[in-house]
Amino acid sequence: MLSDRQQLILNAIVDNYIHSAEPVGSRTISKREGIGFSSATIRNEMSDLEELGYLEQPHTSAGRVPSTKGYRFYVDNLIQPHLLDDGELGKLKQLFAERILHSEQVVEYTAQILSQLTNYTAVVLGPEIFEHRLKHIQIVPLNEQQAVAIVVTHTGRVENKLIDLPEGIGSGEIERLVNLLNSRLADVPLWQLRQRLYQEISGEMRRHAEQYEEMLRVLDQSLTQEEDRVYLRGATKIMNQPEFRDVDKVKDILELLEQNDQLLHLFGMPADGLRVRIGQENQLDAIKQCSIITTSYSLGGKPVGMVGILGPTRMEYGRVITVLNYLAEGLSRMLTSQFEK
Amino acid sequence: MLSDRQQLILNAIVDNYIHSAEPVGSRTISKREGIGFSSATIRNEMSDLEELGYLEQPHTSAGRVPSTKGYRFYVDNLIQPHLLDDGELGKLKQLFAERILHSEQVVEYTAQILSQLTNYTAVVLGPEIFEHRLKHIQIVPLNEQQAVAIVVTHTGRVENKLIDLPEGIGSGEIERLVNLLNSRLADVPLWQLRQRLYQEISGEMRRHAEQYEEMLRVLDQSLTQEEDRVYLRGATKIMNQPEFRDVDKVKDILELLEQNDQLLHLFGMPADGLRVRIGQENQLDAIKQCSIITTSYSLGGKPVGMVGILGPTRMEYGRVITVLNYLAEGLSRMLTSQFEK
């Protein structure tokens, strides 16, 4: 375990490096407020910290830079709560003040504001809607062969999909089907829909089994359009960082961000709650010099979506975590209130 | 006007520069197939072409590079039709073979393929739907105050919007309203909808004027969500170009591409048909070293959307134009057939 003084020095080094982006030397630290030691003492401690793996030296006779392990210790033990100023708080509060908006739109704005406020790349995953309850099903025939199937949830979310109509089905039959489905399946949570659909159609409607199959497939698909849930904002912010003045590095990262499925993978949730992945801890080579911070927002205590930040390892962890927590809480509150209606 | 030989040489220089990205010297040209002159002769011609403004010299004792005026002449007079190979044609044909897809999805894939095939950034604007005819209107109440308004067009496009319900309106009334609207407004093109809505409600329903106002506003808005029509793919491709190895240049461009409204402005249509904007011809500083090629696709002869490419001024104009034309034609055909159903 690190001594108090080692922690003090490590903290100072990380703080300094986060803001200067330059390797920090012993003299810089010894001059800092709250550090009462000479540069020589600091040098000795730095040497120890390097040996322990918390610091790295780009080359002999350069200052020290935190290693992944160093950042990890900083994030886990040293980080201090960051207070938001009035301007920041104002922006955040405003976001949740809008009343007539689909939850998807709020999520989109969240990504926007998150990126603006932190100056890093923001990724937000829209809420999974399995908990949403069915409000209305509609099938609108377009011609003899095709129709649009529409599902409305009680939160006002609308999903639609083009479907093939079974041969020879009449508009009357479609209407009967829709009425049946609406009367039997109203208020059923979407995740139960599939199962319930099978139950309900066991009776009189059995003879049209194939068309229900089609319906099932459509509903299934319209509820699992995961890719559309990814909102990415401020992808170019990474270029503001001095350590990313190299096109090749930036290119790898931006190419990654262009792929929705990769984003879903990077920011998708195994864990709920705050999660910080620092530099080398990331699997993908392209972002081994980046950190990803994510946290989940929830609906009735159950995590349904994610807000996250991608930035350089040299990131303002304290600030970002504060903002993320604030937004996740806000989204959770908003979703929950929308749900109780 | 340029002499035949000057045109021949200009053509050779542009072709060479497009592929090498290096200033081209007189010897390079004199060695080319089909050019029977010594480097000294070429040098004299180059000197003339520079004086006329078609070429530029990065510095004395460097080769020549086409100026904007040079590219312009090349595009307008020298470009030769480019033939697509089997692999490219296959990809293109496959795109339009899918049957059960919303036109929006086809447009999205178009952007993808366009970028893949050209290795430049692709922008496609989804079709304006003012010509689409109304198939179905639905209002689904969520609670006492809110409802979702849904508009389905005869092409299967679905638009929806959360709306506030007028105080004290009953579900019976809503149903009557929806039935009325559907019976009176079916098959009306969306651009007439607003006007027709006013006509139809003149009679018995007049007393609920405010709620129709609300409806009107909603329909209006849901039909003018222009920003959502922009599909951008391959934004990072610009980084493959040797002249964009500088983060600052790339940053300006990518920041521009992040803004949907700017894209709409850059690729939006004043003109129908092919349009090439080369380098300095562009208004925005960020893309003064880029070229934008756009063409429109249409529905029944009337342009409704755009496909476009953004690349370096040193772009493979011939190839890009061929691919763009092919895709625009394909989209037009697809839309038109979808419309006739």
Add this chain to the structure above:
DNA sequence: ATTTAGCACTCGCTAGCATGGAGTGCTAAC
């Protein structure tokens, strides 16, 4: 009159070298 060979000249690019400065590591003194 046009084309071409020849040659001096220009200019960017690279390698090599000296210099300065920031920072370390070690040692000896406090």
Add this chain to the structure above:
DNA sequence: GTTAGCACTCCATGCTAGCGAGTGCTAAAT
């Protein structure tokens, strides 16, 4: 245990020389 002092390392910067690609001009060739 802490600190002052000092030699040492290594990067960054600036300078210079040499190289090479390419030009522009002139004079000779067609």
